Amino acid sequence: MNQSTIDAKLRFARNCIAGTRHASPAVAAELRGAARQALAGLSAAAAPNGELDPARSQTQAIAAAMLQGLH
Numbered sequence: 001m002n003q004s005t006i007d008a009k010l011r012f013a014r015n016c017i018a019g020t021r022h023a024s025p026a027v028a029a030e031l032r033g034a035a036r037q038a039l040a041g042l043s044a045a046a047a048p049n050g051e052l053d054p055a056r057s058q059t060q061a062i063a064a065a066m067l068q069g070l071h
Contacts, residue, residue, distance in 0.1 A: 006042065006059055013038045013066055039063040 016035035
């Protein structure tokens with residue numbers, strides 16, 4: 001996964017999370033689900049393979065923090 005894809009997924013998740021503040025409960029639940037799915041996939045894709053890559057571990061930490069905020 002390249003950096004522009006990672007950035008796009010993070011922006012998508014942030015927009016979903018922000019949208020939950022102004023949405024009806026049903027739409028908010030759908031937005032949270034979409035954000036969870038994007039962040040879980042991003043976290044898994046950014047997981048360090050073998051040697052620790054700081055950018056990947058930072059992306060994984062951001063995704064995990066955003067996921068935590070949805071609970």
